[in-house]
Amino acid sequence: MHALVTHSPILIIAIPLLAAFLIPLIGRANEKARDVLVVAALAFVGFLVIILAKDIYFNGLRVYTLGASSSILTIPEHYMVPVRIILEVDSMSTFMAIITATVSLAAAIYSLAFVREETGQNRFYTLLLLLAAGMFGMELTGDLFNLFVFLEIASIAGAALTAFRTRFADTAEGGFKYIVISSIAALMILLAIGLFYAQYNLINIGALAQVMQYTMLDKIALALLVIAFMMKLAGVPLHMWCPDAYSVAPASITVMLVAASYACLYALFRTCFTLYGVCLNLVTVGWIVIIFGLLSMFIGVTMAVFQSDIKRLMAYHCISQTGYMLLGIGVGLAVLDNPEALNSYGIAAMNGGIFHIINNALYKGLLFLTAGALFYRTGTRDLNKMGGLAHKMKWTAIFYIIGALSISGIPPSNGFASKLLLYESTYQFHPVIAIVAMITSILTLASFTKAFYSAFMGAELPEYEEVKEVPKSMMAGMAILVVGIIFFSLFPGLVIDWLAHPATEALINQGAYISGIMGGMG
Amino acid sequence: MAISELSYSPWSPVLWLLAFVVVMIMAYFFRRRGQKKYKKGTEQTRIFLCGEEVPEARQRHIRAHNVYWGFFKTMKEYYDANIKAHTGIINDYIIWFIALVSITAVILFIV
Numbered sequence: 001m002h003a004l005v006t007h008s009p010i011l012i013i014a015i016p017l018l019a020a021f022l023i024p025l026i027g028r029a030n031e032k033a034r035d036v037l038v039v040a041a042l043a044f045v046g047f048l049v050i051i052l053a054k055d056i057y058f059n060g061l062r063v064y065t066l067g068a069s070s071s072i073l074t075i076p077e078h079y080m081v082p083v084r085i086i087l088e089v090d091s092m093s094t095f096m097a098i099i100t101a102t103v104s105l106a107a108a109i110y111s112l113a114f115v116r117e118e119t120g121q122n123r124f125y126t127l128l129l130l131l132a133a134g135m136f137g138m139e140l141t142g143d144l145f146n147l148f149v150f151l152e153i154a155s156i157a158g159a160a161l162t163a164f165r166t167r168f169a170d171t172a173e174g175g176f177k178y179i180v181i182s183s184i185a186a187l188m189i190l191l192a193i194g195l196f197y198a199q200y201n202l203i204n205i206g207a208l209a210q211v212m213q214y215t216m217l218d219k220i221a222l223a224l225l226v227i228a229f230m231m232k233l234a235g236v237p238l239h240m241w242c243p244d245a246y247s248v249a250p251a252s253i254t255v256m257l258v259a260a261s262y263a264c265l266y267a268l269f270r271t272c273f274t275l276y277g278v279c280l281n282l283v284t285v286g287w288i289v290i291i292f293g294l295l296s297m298f299i300g301v302t303m304a305v306f307q308s309d310i311k312r313l314m315a316y317h318c319i320s321q322t323g324y325m326l327l328g329i330g331v332g333l334a335v336l337d338n339p340e341a342l343n344s345y346g347i348a349a350m351n352g353g354i355f356h357i358i359n360n361a362l363y364k365g366l367l368f369l370t371a372g373a374l375f376y377r378t379g380t381r382d383l384n385k386m387g388g389l390a391h392k393m394k395w396t397a398i399f400y401i402i403g404a405l406s407i408s409g410i411p412p413s414n415g416f417a418s419k420l421l422l423y424e425s426t427y428q429f430h431p432v433i434a435i436v437a438m439i440t441s442i443l444t445l446a447s448f449t450k451a452f453y454s455a456f457m458g459a460e461l462p463e464y465e466e467v468k469e470v471p472k473s474m475m476a477g478m479a480i481l482v483v484g485i486i487f488f489s490l491f492p493g494l495v496i497d498w499l500a501h502p503a504t505e506a507l508i509n510q511g512a513y514i515s516g517i518m519g520g521m522g
Numbered sequence: 523m524a525i526s527e528l529s530y531s532p533w534s535p536v537l538w539l540l541a542f543v544v545v546m547i548m549a550y551f552f553r554r555r556g557q558k559k560y561k562k563g564t565e566q567t568r569i570f571l572c573g574e575e576v577p578e579a580r581q582r583h584i585r586a587h588n589v590y591w592g593f594f595k596t597m598k599e600y601y602d603a604n605i606k607a608h609t610g611i612i613n614d615y616i617i618w619f620i621a622l623v624s625i626t627a628v629i630l631f632i633v
Contacts, residue, residue, distance in 0.1 A: 180615075231619055237622070240609075285630075305590060462579065
């Protein structure tokens with residue numbers, strides 16, 4: 001078991017990667033074997049993530065050096081700096097990995113029925129596993145260039161999956177927009193990495209953080225990194241690609257694209273808190289993040305209320321909910337060098353923002369899967385054409401209600417728990433921020449009430465007489481997320497104490513991250 | 523105050539769940555006292571609209587684009603400007619990106 005924990009960081013990335021390469025071979029021979037391989041690989045990776053998270057919680061940060069005689073040998077003999085690819089895993093990394101593992105497993109199980117009638121399923125599952133591997137790689141790496149590589153893997157797999165259903169006219173456009181956005185963002189990130197390498201001859205995050213001098217070139221790199229990651233996570237006003245891509249992708253893939261955007265959110269936090277840390281003008285950068293958050297919340301939700309396409313509506317809500325996360329972390333960043341404010345409300349704001357990430361992954365994922373279920377049975381995403389579907393799709397309706405109540409922040413849901421933390425903490429920083437957040441919640445509820453009424457309420461329509469509930473594997477995929485939502489709703493304190501707060505502490509503690517690399521001499 | 527410290531407060535999810543269960547039990551008892559002779563699919567379940575002819579299900583259901591029309595009318599200027607900005611053209615998205623990188627870099631230089 002100890003060996004499994006020691007090697008878990010690399011296994012978490014390698015297993016989906018290996019399974020992705022095996023899928024085309026096994027899929028040719030037997031489709032059922034392929035389906036079992038996909039689910040088993042992701043389930044085992046989920047198990048590895050949990051044991052790694054437990055190890056990190058009790059024993060602290062863990063490093064894994066590729067190609068070294070020992071996994072903890074970060075700096076080789078006679079060297080002063082790390083030169084190998086190093087995975088550095090702390091509580092924030094494992095927090096994000098838990099989200100990726102849960103969402104990937106739910107998406108894979110959901111896909112078993114959802115794409116059963118599609119051709120090219122071998123390619124679908126290969127790309128799904130590559131997307132998962134890319135996300136895990138981004139979340140566990142301690143190296144900037146490695147982050148770029150895994151970002152590219154995730155982006156290319158994501159774009160291909162977005163455009164998977166080539167029989168629809170708009171999927172190619174969605175996939176094209178996704179790959180253009182991703183390529184531009186990745187290029188700018190690579191340029192920023194080049195600026196760091198040119199100055200410091202380093203690309204390891206911990207080593208760079210130790211020598212960071214916040215020169216003019218570092219400021220340019222910061223602007224490139226922040227805006228590139230902001231575009232990848234669809235922060236307003238760089239969000240416009242998001243509804244175009246999310247609405248046309250298969251529902252299970254949309255869920256994974258949401259998780260991929262949170263991997264970029266994680267990369268943004270790593271950049272601000274770990275790479276730059278206290279070098280930054282914290283108030284300025286904090287307010288930049290807060291303003292992005294406010295814009296995302298308000299514009300995202302007002303555009304969502306307007307939509308008639310259920311998946312576009314949910315995509316705009318994704319943008320809006322990302323605003324809450326940016327808000328919480330932005331407030332924490334702005335008061336990072338003010339111990340009194342940090343302890344009074346900064347840490348609570350970060351706890352709320354981080355708790356909101358996992359909450360949103362669960363209920364947003366669930367809502368997208370319910371939208372997929374509606375599309376699967378009715379063949380349309382247009383709310384104007386739907387109606388009375390609660391009569392025939394009772395479980396989908398119930399799952400939708402659970403997701404809608406959670407995203408609207410209605411007590412006692414998990415969404416309420418994270419939003420209450422955010423309201424209470426951001427109000428102390430600046431009351432207007434909390435007011436905008438509350439208005440956004442009200443509009444969120446209004447929007448999902450509209451969608452629920454349009455799709456599920458009313459008399460049974462004659463065109464949906466033959467409609468029935470979705471297959472069991474799709475229900476199972478949704479049920480995984482529902483169980484998570486219910487657990488987080490009943491025990492928010494546990495989640496904060498075990499997951500969110502350790503992640504917050506890991507982000508704030510730049511010194512520990514640097515020591516994990518620079519203290520590991522042979 | 524962190525949510526983890528609110529275990530025994532009015533926001534406790536366990537208390538809310540208990541309240542929900544109590545309300546559901548009450549609702550069940552009220553329903554049990556209802557008409558037992560009710561039969562689905564008979565004259566008893568026909569919609570009554572003051573004697574008017576009942577439209578088809580398709581015509582009765584209010585469609586999504588009609589919901590909240592008052593809100594959209596009030597916010598018409600906001601929505602016109604916002605929708606105009608959402609061109610759907612990828613070139614415009616990249617222009618936004620370049621503009622924001624430039625503005626952010628300038629802010630970081632100045633401050």
